[in-house]
Amino acid sequence: xxxxxxxxxxxxxxxxxxxxxxxxxxxxxxxxxxxxxxxxxxxxxxxxxxxxxxxxxxxxxxxxxxxxxxxxxxxxxxxxxxxxxxxxxxxxxxxxxxxxxxxxxxxxxxxxxxxxxxxxxxxxxxxxxxxxxxxxxxxxxxxxxxxxxxxxxxxxxxxxxxxxxxxxxxxxxxxxxxxxxxxxxxxxxxxxxxxxxxxxxxxxxxxxxxxxxxxxxxxxxxxxxxxxxxxxxxxxxxxxxxxxxxxxxxxxxxxxxxxxxxxxxxxxxxxxxxxxxxxxxxxxxxxxxxxxxxxxxxxxxxxxxxxxxxxxxxxxxxxxxxxxxxxxxxxxxxxxxxxxxxxxxxxxxxxxxxxxxxxxxxxxxxxxxxxxxxxxxxxxxxxxxxxxxxxxxxxxxxxxxxxxxxxxxxxxxxxxxxxxxxxxxxxxxxxxxxxxxxxxxxxxxxxxxxxxxxxxxxxxxxxxxxxxxxxxxxxxxxxxxxxxxxxxxxxxxxxxxxxxxxxxxxxxxxxxxxxxxxxxxxxxxxxxxxxxxxxxxxxxxxxxxxxxxxxxxxxxxxxxxxxxxxxxxxxxxxxxxxxxxxxxxxxxxxxxxxxxxxxxxxxxxxxxxxxxx
Amino acid sequence: xxxxxxxxxxxxxxxxxxxxxxxxxxxxxxxxxxxxxxxxxxxxxxxxxxxxxxxxxxxxxxxxxxxxxxxxxxxxxxxxxxxxxxxxxxxxxxxxxxxxxxxxxxxxxxxxxxxxxxxxxxxxxxxxxxxxxxxxxxxxxxxxxxxxxxxxxxxxxxxxxxxxxxxxxxxxxxxxxxxxxxxxxxxxxxxxxxxxxxxxxxxxxxxxxxxxxxx
Numbered sequence: 001x002x003x004x005x006x007x008x009x010x011x012x013x014x015x016x017x018x019x020x021x022x023x024x025x026x027x028x029x030x031x032x033x034x035x036x037x038x039x040x041x042x043x044x045x046x047x048x049x050x051x052x053x054x055x056x057x058x059x060x061x062x063x064x065x066x067x068x069x070x071x072x073x074x075x076x077x078x079x080x081x082x083x084x085x086x087x088x089x090x091x092x093x094x095x096x097x098x099x100x101x102x103x104x105x106x107x108x109x110x111x112x113x114x115x116x117x118x119x120x121x122x123x124x125x126x127x128x129x130x131x132x133x134x135x136x137x138x139x140x141x142x143x144x145x146x147x148x149x150x151x152x153x154x155x156x157x158x159x160x161x162x163x164x165x166x167x168x169x170x171x172x173x174x175x176x177x178x179x180x181x182x183x184x185x186x187x188x189x190x191x192x193x194x195x196x197x198x199x200x201x202x203x204x205x206x207x208x209x210x211x212x213x214x215x216x217x218x219x220x221x222x223x224x225x226x227x228x229x230x231x232x233x234x235x236x237x238x239x240x241x242x243x244x245x246x247x248x249x250x251x252x253x254x255x256x257x258x259x260x261x262x263x264x265x266x267x268x269x270x271x272x273x274x275x276x277x278x279x280x281x282x283x284x285x286x287x288x289x290x291x292x293x294x295x296x297x298x299x300x301x302x303x304x305x306x307x308x309x310x311x312x313x314x315x316x317x318x319x320x321x322x323x324x325x326x327x328x329x330x331x332x333x334x335x336x337x338x339x340x341x342x343x344x345x346x347x348x349x350x351x352x353x354x355x356x357x358x359x360x361x362x363x364x365x366x367x368x369x370x371x372x373x374x375x376x377x378x379x380x381x382x383x384x385x386x387x388x389x390x391x392x393x394x395x396x397x398x399x400x401x402x403x404x405x406x407x408x409x410x411x412x413x414x415x416x417x418x419x420x421x422x423x424x425x426x427x428x429x430x431x432x433x434x435x436x437x438x439x440x441x442x443x444x445x446x447x448x449x450x451x452x453x454x455x456x457x458x459x460x461x462x463x464x465x466x467x468x469x470x471x472x473x474x475x476x477x478x479x480x481x482x483x484x485x486x487x488x489x490x491x492x493x494x495x496x497x498x499x500x501x502x503x504x505x506x507x508x509x510x511x512x513x514x515x516x517x518x519x520x521x522x523x524x525x526x527x528x529x530x531x532x533x534x535x536x537x538x539x540x541x542x543x544x545x546x547x548x549x550x551x552x553x554x555x556x557x558x559x560x561x562x563x564x565x566x567x568x569x570x571x572x573x574x575x576x577x578x579x580x581x582x583x584x585x586x587x588x589x590x591x592x593x594x595x596x597x598x599x600x601x602x603x604x605x606x607x608x609x610x611x612x613x
Numbered sequence: 614x615x616x617x618x619x620x621x622x623x624x625x626x627x628x629x630x631x632x633x634x635x636x637x638x639x640x641x642x643x644x645x646x647x648x649x650x651x652x653x654x655x656x657x658x659x660x661x662x663x664x665x666x667x668x669x670x671x672x673x674x675x676x677x678x679x680x681x682x683x684x685x686x687x688x689x690x691x692x693x694x695x696x697x698x699x700x701x702x703x704x705x706x707x708x709x710x711x712x713x714x715x716x717x718x719x720x721x722x723x724x725x726x727x728x729x730x731x732x733x734x735x736x737x738x739x740x741x742x743x744x745x746x747x748x749x750x751x752x753x754x755x756x757x758x759x760x761x762x763x764x765x766x767x768x769x770x771x772x773x774x775x776x777x778x779x780x781x782x783x784x785x786x787x788x789x790x791x792x793x794x795x796x797x798x799x800x801x802x803x804x805x806x807x808x809x810x811x812x813x814x815x816x817x818x819x820x821x822x823x824x825x826x827x828x
Contacts, residue, residue: 403658453665
């Protein structure tokens with residue numbers, strides 16, 4: 001196959017790549033749409049044309065502004081993000097009978113297209129939300145600048161809420177879930193296994209429309225099959241009435257359902273996510289399945305075979321689904337923020353690495369990437385094809401959460417990048433040239449292996465000779481908050497650049513990752529909720545977490561609650577945590593320091609544009 | 614081997630393309646790992662797509678054989694990609710698990726496909742893996758040696774029962790293949806002067822791909 005350019009290659013296979021041209025423009029907005037991203041934010045200094053990782057992530061970039069001045073007219077006395085909607089119908093409580101759930105089932109019905117589910121949740125959920133400790137603070141401040149805006153916030157009475165019972169269960173679940181996977185399930189009796197399964201704070205299920213189990217993170221088939229059956233019954237009850245079940249609440253558990261292609265994906269969680277956040281997690285699992293099968297194969301598998309057992313086709317890729325779920329459970333800023341993380345590199349070094357890839361580029365290459373520690377080092381791409389962060393997230397997850405590719409061997413594997421084109425496979429050359437660093441060369445040509453292999457050899461040799469390999473190793477280190485701002489109260493922070501669809505995180509060392517992520521998740525829900533809040537605080541509860549936990553076997557690990565803060569600016573959002581009881585003034589100063597620090601080195605901490613050819 | 618590297622003019626170097634085929638979880642990757650790195654992992658994740666490895670063995674003082682190995686994934690969904698790996702292969706190792714009789718049926722199907730579609734002179738070896746398991750517990754055996762051997766003989770295959778775990782017969786398997794390959798006839802699938810060849814030529818896979826792919 002002549003590989004002069006891709007269009008030639010692709011036109012030869014119209015079925016395989018019908019969407020190769022810039023048709024992928026539409027799909028991108030979906031994820032962010034789910035999150036109700038405030039539209040009035042687009043980072044001004046990033047010229048539209050330069051955006052590499054996803055030019056089209058937002059449907060229409062609004063007029064730009066100076067990034068440091070928050071448009072305060074957006075602030076108003078609107079209620080905090082999670083306004084309750086007490087109109088969720090309870091007419092379908094018949095489903096309750098079917099599930100035999102201990103508490104009432106409130107079904108949330110709404111048109112799949114209409115807005116964020118987080119706002120229209122069922123009553124019991126909003127009730128619990130209202131007593132949670134998130135205390136977003138909104139002020140209308142006219143044209144005041146950020147300083148004074150924050151100043152007003154600071155002068156407000158701090159509102160602290162007691163931890164609700166839900167919060168307690170969240171805290172608990174955050175504590176103890178790590179420990180229980182080490183017991184060999186096989187030595188347990190059925191009852192013990194069931195008890196352990198039921199004790200999980202979060203479950204993900206994938207099932208076919210016919211109710212065949214496709215995937216569950218936990219539990220043997222005997223355990224899950226009856227539950228899958230019940231889920232299928234509930235979901236199809238609504239489908240039969242031409243309605244779509246999106247989520248419902250039972251006790252402290254939120255059930256979220258998405259229907260994607262011929263599959264249902266269900267998340268059951270008591271860890272406090274909003275339905276929108278859970279949908280995002282479910283979508284990442286669905287995308288993972290697509291990346292193994294393509295949408296075409298997935299659809300074909302079920303066409304005429306309603307009862308098809310998809311596990312036959314997915315065999316061997318459960319590790320990737322497990323990896324995704326585990327990183328979700330561990331707390332994944334990448335999934336929460338729908339963004340990628342990069343390593344920090346001097347601009348000159350990043351340019352040199354790009355240049356190395358460009359120099360040795362072969363004619364069949366579509367995308368060339370260097371990835372280390374689940375983070376992007378460098379990417380090259382054709383000018384006319386953007387690379388979609390969700391696709392890269394999948395790739396990163398596959399590379400780093402499973403050992404499949406991390407054996408130092410060279411791999412050649414078909415791979416669907418669903419946002420690029422869900423109907424066809426690309427082919428990826430994957431080689432870990434160090435324990436943590438991989439070169440990934442992607443082509444639409446399935447015969448390109450030897451060509452790409454040669455390219456990879458040259459690039460890796462080039463990285464070695466120029467010392468860039470060491471630079472990459474050094475760039476992996478994340479800064480500690482105190483490295484940036486000595487004496488700061490901030491313990492951890494993440495900063496997302498919306499324009500680049502990337503984020504940077506401070507070091508996780510000494511940070512309780514799961515708890516911190518729960519704080520971020522709540523803050524995220526607030527600033528992405530209907531209120532379009534620009535600044536939100538999370539105040540730790542009254543110490544509900546004290547005394548619960550993992551039995552004290554690693555005493556230093558048990559932490560008290562943390563206070564958190566989120567701040568959304570033009571084209572960026574930042575989340576930070578500090579010790580419980582930290583003065584807001586100090587926290588605000590810290591967060592301002594972070595924003596300033598990141599802005600001063602955007603070209604180092606983000607891949608801006610990537611190299612094109 | 615007793616000779617300390619007698620430098621002769623008649624050094625021979627040959628390069629062969631080898632493909633591993635067989636049902637999933639019979640131990641293809643483990644056999645390759647044992648052969649190439651002399652290692653064994655108790656838990657291995659499934660191969661995704663295919664892995665490419667090389668290993669060079671010395672047949673005697675003057676003859677070196679380099680294998681370029683495609684370790685393919687055994688899952689059903691990759692079935693249509695197989696021609697891309699076995700086309701132009703000089704040799705194939707078709708692996709089954711001696712504790713799973715169905716895996717031999719699958720191996721036979723692969724042999725049939727290779728004999729019909731692959732290189733005319735392809736050297737095929739049948740490997741019954743997981744010998745260590747039946748050594749420990751003979752009741753675990755599901756495929757009798759004589760049965761598989763008879764089949765191999767009839768189909769004209771090399772035959773070994775192997776254990777990637779203990780390394781039993783692994784080296785022998787690959788050496789036997791190397792010995793059976795036509796070292797002396799230079800040509801597209803024989804000995805080649807020097808390295809630098811392009812390895813398995815995947816380009817040839819196009820035609821057959823059209824029918825089998827895109828499922």
